[in-house]
Amino acid sequence: MLQKWLRDKLQGYIIDIANRVLPQRMHELEVQHCLYAKKVIVKILRKNILGLCYPGYKTIILSPRIILLPQRYWDTIILHEMAHLKFPHHRKAFWSFLTILLGEDFKLQKDRMDTMMGIFYNYSEFLLK
Numbered sequence: 001m002l003q004k005w006l007r008d009k010l011q012g013y014i015i016d017i018a019n020r021v022l023p024q025r026m027h028e029l030e031v032q033h034c035l036y037a038k039k040v041i042v043k044i045l046r047k048n049i050l051g052l053c054y055p056g057y058k059t060i061i062l063s064p065r066i067i068l069l070p071q072r073y074w075d076t077i078i079l080h081e082m083a084h085l086k087f088p089h090h091r092k093a094f095w096s097f098l099t100i101l102l103g104e105d106f107k108l109q110k111d112r113m114d115t116m117m118g119i120f121y122n123y124s125e126f127l128l129k
């Protein structure tokens with residue numbers, strides 16, 4: 001009972017904060033890269049999904065779980081979704097463009113994130129079912 005209460009409280013709190021900080025951070029990145037979405041939505045997505053992009057609608061959906069990650073990974077996820085505004089696939093052109101946005105080879109960032117994600121998913125799954 002106590003754990004459920006605590007989890008509900010934490011969940012509400014995390015979602016509130018995510019709604020404030022993620023669209024704001026994305027807007028900063030939009031200005032920085034002159035790449036704009038029409039809409040950004042913060043919403044819990046199914047396990048392992050931290051972001052989605054609907055290029056046809058220029059809409060990006062970000063999971064509130066992102067804010068549980070170390071802050072340096074926020075941009076990696078947000079920029080990945082923003083790159084889909086231009087390239088709605090995962091072909092070579094997409095990864096080249098993402099590397100430009102990141103200012104670093106996407107593979108280096110991906111390796112760093114993969115190492116951490118196993119642990120992260122377990123505890124973020126506990127907090128944000």
Ligand SMILES: [Zn+2]
Pocket residue numbers: 080084089090
């Ligand atoms: Zn993608």
